[in-house]
Amino acid sequence: MGTFSLKIISSDKIFYEGPCQYLTIPAPDGQKGVLPHHENMVIAVDPGELKFQKPDGEWVEAVVSMGFAEIMNNRVSVLVNTAERPEDIDVKRAEEAKERAEERLRQKQSIQEYHLSQASLARAMARLKASRNKHGDI
16 A cells, blocks of 8 residues: 655644554544545534554554645645644543533623633543543543
8 A cells, every 4th residue: 555645743743744554533524534646625623533554553542633634736734723642642631521511501701711611622622531541541
């Protein structure tokens, strides 16, 4: 199987840069799969679990927040606010963030604040799901 160039960039670091055989991206309408020589496009990235396979067959997982992915000429650039490995997630902190977001959603707020609270909740839940899957808690 061929490969394509993948670069995952978060606000504070380059999470990964190198060759890739297959990539799944969490999108608003479900997971999107990317293979070598994919059609050029831009995809919105939703909070969730991103997975990719390196040429040696190793699968790498990342929990990402909102952003976008650009697929252009056999190169994929994923730009997100945050990207972290499931094993690096502080479960207690993620639980606290989930509780704070749920509390904010219960309060009267502007439309913008509501959408920010929804995004915070989605990110916290994605982090918890990935960390539990990695540690076998589900």
